Amino acid sequence: MNSARASEAGAPAATPPxxxxxxxxxxxxxxxxxxxxxxxxxxxxxxxxxxxxVGDAQxxxxxxxxxxxxxxxxxxxxxxxxxxxxxxxxxxVAVTAGAVLAALPLGFAFLLVGRALQGIGxxxxxxxxxxxxxxLPPERARPxxxxxxxxTVVGIGLGYPITGLIAKFGGLHVxxxxxxxxxxxxxxxxxxxxxxxxxxxxxxxxxxxxxxxxAALVGFLLALSEGDGWGWTSPLLAAVLAGSVLALAAWVVxxxxxxxxxxxxRLLRHxxxxxxxxxxxxAGVGMYLPISLVTRFVQTPASSGYGLGGSVFIAGLALxxxxxxxxxxxxxxxxxxxxxxxxxxxALGSVVGLLGLGLFSLAHGSLWEVFAxxxxxxxxxxxIFAVMPGLIVGSVPIQExxxxxxxxxxxxxxxxASGSTLSAVVLEAHTPAGGALPTDGGYTDAALFGCAMWIVxxxxxxxxxxxxxxxxxxxxxxxxxxxxxVLADEGLADAxxxxxxxxxxxxxxxxxxxxxxx
Numbered sequence: 035m036n037s038a039r040a041s042e043a044g045a046p047a048a049t050p051p052x053x054x055x056x057x058x059x060x061x062x063x064x065x066x067x068x069x070x071x072x073x074x075x076x077x078x079x080x081x082x083x084x085x086x087x088v089g090d091a092q093x094x095x096x097x098x099x100x101x102x103x104x105x106x107x108x109x110x111x112x113x114x115x116x117x118x119x120x121x122x123x124x125x126x127v128a129v130t131a132g133a134v135l136a137a138l139p140l141g142f143a144f145l146l147v148g149r150a151l152q153g154i155g156x157x158x159x160x161x162x163x164x165x166x167x168x169x170l171p172p173e174r175a176r177p178x179x180x181x182x183x184x185x186t187v188v189g190i191g192l193g194y195p196i197t198g199l200i201a202k203f204g205g206l207h208v209x210x211x212x213x214x215x216x217x218x219x220x221x222x223x224x225x226x227x228x229x230x231x232x233x234x235x236x237x238x239x240x241x242x243x244x245x246x247x248x249a250a251l252v253g254f255l256l257a258l259s260e261g262d263g264w265g266w267t268s269p270l271l272a273a274v275l276a277g278s279v280l281a282l283a284a285w286v287v288x289x290x291x292x293x294x295x296x297x298x299x300r301l302l303r304h305x306x307x308x309x310x311x312x313x314x315x316x317a318g319v320g321m322y323l324p325i326s327l328v329t330r331f332v333q334t335p336a337s338s339g340y341g342l343g344g345s346v347f348i349a350g351l352a353l354x355x356x357x358x359x360x361x362x363x364x365x366x367x368x369x370x371x372x373x374x375x376x377x378x379x380x381a382l383g384s385v386v387g388l389l390g391l392g393l394f395s396l397a398h399g400s401l402w403e404v405f406a407x408x409x410x411x412x413x414x415x416x417x418i419f420a421v422m423p424g425l426i427v428g429s430v431p432i433q434e435x436x437x438x439x440x441x442x443x444x445x446x447x448x449x450x451a452s453g454s455t456l457s458a459v460v461l462e463a464h465t466p467a468g469g470a471l472p473t474d475g476g477y478t479d480a481a482l483f484g485c486a487m488w489i490v491x492x493x494x495x496x497x498x499x500x501x502x503x504x505x506x507x508x509x510x511x512x513x514x515x516x517x518x519x520v521l522a523d524e525g526l527a528d529a530x531x532x533x534x535x536x537x538x539x540x541x542x543x544x545x546x547x548x549x550x551x552x
Contacts (some may be wrong), residue, residue, distance in 0.1 A: 051169035051229055056178045058227035059162040060185050062126070065220030066155040067189025068196065069129055069213040072136075073098055073149065074325055075198045075350040076206060078333045083206050084142040088330060089259065091142075092458035094149050095326065096255060096451045101153030103447035104248045107296045109157035110440045111239050119228045122161050126224055129155035130217035137210035148210070155217075156447070159185075169229050191357025198350025243296035246285035251448060253278025259455045262462050297441045306376070306429035307438050309498045310422040311445045313380050316491040318449015319456065320387050321415045323484040324394060326457035328352055328404055331477055340474035342401060355405050356412035363416025379421045380495035387414030388488035395481035414488075456483070 052058065073095035081091035112121045132151025135144055163182050167175045201209040257274045264271045289295040302308045332349040334341025344352075367379060374382075390410030397403045426438045457480055464476025 052227040055169060055227045055229070056166065056174075056181075058223045059166060059178075060182060062122075062220045062224050063159050063162055063182050063185045064189040064192075065126075065216050066129065066158045067185070068193035069133060069152055069155060069217055070098065071190045071193030071350075072133075072152070072197050072209060072213050074329045074353065075194055075333075075346050076201055076209065077326070078330055078349075079201060079206050079346055080142070080145065084145070086142055087462070089458040089462040092326065092454055093146060093259070094142075096259075096454045097146055097150045098153035098156070099322075099447045099451035099454065100248075100251055100255060101150045102156035103251060103444050103451065104244050105154050106157050106160075106443050106447065107440050108239060108241075108244050109154075109161060111294075111296070116230075118161060118165060119230050122158060122165070122228050123221065123224055125154050125158050125161075126217060126221040128152075130214055130221055133210050133213035133217050137207045137214055139207060145210075152213070160443070165228055191354050191361075194350035194353040194357070195347060196350070198345070198347035202345045202347040238294040240288075240292055240294060240296035243285060243288050243292065246281050246288060247296065247444075250278050250282035250285055251451070253281060255451055255455050258452070258459060262459060297444065298438075299441075301430060301438045301441065304429050304438070305499055306425045307442075309377065309380075309495065310425045311442055312494050312498060313384075313418065313491055314422055314442050314445045315449045315452075316487055316494060317384070317387070317415060317418045318446045319453040320384075320391070320484055320487045320491060321411065322450045322453030323457050323480060323487070324391055324407060324411050325353060325356065326454050327394070327461075327477055327480055327484075328408060330457075330461070331398065332401070332404060334471060338471050338474075340399075340477075341471075342404070344401070348401070352401065352404050353408060355409040356415075359409040359412030360416035360419075363413040364420040367417040367420035376421050376425045377495050377499050380418055381492040383414045383417030383421070384488045384492035384495060385414070386417065387411055388485055388492070390414060391481045391484040391488065395478050395485065398477065418491075456480075 077091050077095060078088055080086075080094050081088045084091070109121055109125065112118075128151045132148040132154075134148070135151065136148030138144065159182060163179045166178045166182065169175075170178060197209050197212065200212050253274050257271050257278065261271055286299060289297055289299045302311065329349045329352070332342050332344040332352050333346065334343070336343035342348075363383075367383075387410070390407050390413075393403065393410065394407040398407070422442060423439065426442060430438045460480040460483060461472040461476045464472040464479065466473070
């Protein structure tokens with residue numbers, strides 16, 4: 035079977051896979067999820083240890099997604115060629131080195147660099163899935179890909195309380211040393227089990243596109259986070275925003291003209307792709323607002339008059355319902371995906387997310403209420419992220435699947451980074467001059483802002499397909515056209531939920547759609 039698949043792709047048969055390939059890659063995915071989870075619950079601890087504001091400490095989380103947004107298409111392009119094994123091992127080296135750098139008591143600047151290196155690890159799950167698909171026959175690759183995608187969510191759910199517990203009893207730096215140890219273990223396992231992909235064709239990498247995209251995102255997030263300190267009408271803020279817009283415009287022009295673009299923006303002409311990307315960006319903001327708010331709120335001292343006074347372990351534990359509910363919701367949504375139009379399913383997920391932040395704005399005086407908020411948020415996000423991959427896969431040609439899903443992953447990371455930054459901006463605006471803590475009204479206002487984001491997400495999910503269809507002269511029934519009700523086969527959908535599938539692999543493996551999707 036492996037030989038048959040290799041011949042279909044125009045490549046010679048691969049070396050037989052290591053017998054521990056699947057459990058080894060699952061462990062690698064778990065390691066990346068656990069190390070990535072070091073950020074959110076530790077923000078107040080980082081602020082106290084390095085004597086900086088919590089708003090500045092929030093960059094320890096934001097920078098992870100900023101780096102991931104740029105690294106994802108780069109790693110996808112490199113990993114789609116003969117260098118996949120090197121990319122996977124190199125990424126784990128970066129994750130481990132980043133954890134060591136963050137663990138050393140060198141100050142916040144070095145910790146920030148370490149966290150940036152750890153952001154490279156977020157590209158690993160889709161590369162592991164691609165490695166499984168190359169090495170195994172379809173009947174084994176699909177369930178393995180599904181397990182890998184769920185492992186990411188499970189790993190984060192475990193990582194939050196585990197790292198929080200370590201930080202509580204050992205301190206901030208011990209938590210990062212723990213990340214370095216598990217990162218080194220993951221690196222060792224990957225070196226043993228990841229197969230080579232030398233038979234694949236090398237593809238050009240758009241480094242200039244990556245630089246322009248990174249400059250645009252850094253400028254936007256920097257202006258957003260520093261706007262209150264600089265002044266929202268200051269010349270410096272205007273200059274940074276203008277530079278960010280110019281870099282983004284140059285990036286768009288570059289991607290449209292490049293023979294081998296970092297991201298194929300022409301795919302946005304597909305109605306379903308545009309809808310999935312717009313919803314992914316907004317849902318990413320709506321997702322990381324409550325995560326950032328809850329971890330900070332739970333650790334706010336009770337002497338403030340509103341905080342729960344919990345430890346970093348309790349803050350990590352408060353995020354576990356999000357991961358668990360997200361995993362459950364993903365499975366339930368996929369089971370019902372063929373019965374509900376995708377736009378409706380996306381809107382329903384947004385409504386559930388709205389209920390979560392609405393509850394937080396009204397009631398957050400006890401831990402069980404916080405647990406309920408995160409569970410509702412997880413249910414909503416899980417439903418949305420379960421639908422988006424099938425919406426894209428069912429709407430673009432097979433050879434464009436990798437590019438389309440890669441861009442969707444980039445958009446999500448931009449949303450995560452924006453949500454993390456926005457939470458800090460709103461709370462900073464509600465912090466009295468000279469004070470260390472925001473007022474309780476800051477949390478309420480941040481939650482209400484998140485509610486507005488979820489409302490916009492639902493409206494976009496319902497109306498954008500219809501507006502595009504009307505503008506293109508499509509019939510009214512196009513809202514339920516192929517791609518709007520389709521969810522690709524279970525294995526591919528699970529893989530895409532975790533991240534991009536390299537384009538060459540997607541083109542080599544046929545995709546089966548359900549009866550409604552065609």
